[in-house]
Amino acid sequence: MSKIDEMDYTILSFLQEDGKKSYTEIAKELNVSEGTVRTRINRMLKDNVFEFIIHMNPNKIGLNVQVIIGISTKLGYQESIARELNRFSEVRFVGAFSGQHDLIMQAYFKNNDDLVHFVNKELAKIEGIISADVNIELKQYKDSFSYITK
CATH class of the missing domain: 3.30.70.920 (Lrp/AsnC effector binding domain/regulation of amino acid metabolism (RAM) domain)
Known part of the structure; x- marks a missing residue:
């Protein structure tokens, strides 16, 4: 498993706040490419750092x-x-x-x-x-x- 860095934590923070936020929106806020965000999210998903779920009431x-x-x-x-x-x-x-x-x-x-x-x-x-x-x-x-x- 790769080490989680500050950018990963920031990406997780954005997703935690709004799980539907697009990779493009996150990339703009971080001033990086959409591909960077996509690659990091895919790596964290593969490493089981998090998963996308629906939290119901x-x-x-x-x-x-x-x-x-x-x-x-x-x-x-x-x-x-x-x-x-x-x-x-x-x-x-x-x-x-x-x-x-x-x-x-x-x-x-x-x-x-x-x-x-x-x-x-x-x-x-x-x-x-x-x-x-x-x-x-x-x-x-x-x-x-x-x-x-x-």
């Missing part, structure tokens, strides 16, 4: 219940449980953490009934789960994928 598409679930696992089961959780379309994030829970996941559901079904029917089937600490989001104050500060 879950509430606007009918996913009204967001949860964070802390899962305690039996020793030796963490990896297999994480793989199982990855199969569910409702699950947006799964990570291994130090602390009280072995795995923490984030998921979205249409309603509380779907959440209850997921916990009592789907999670209950996964071998190695000791407990699941379900935390429902009451109010969101920030939701960002922004990692670059100006």
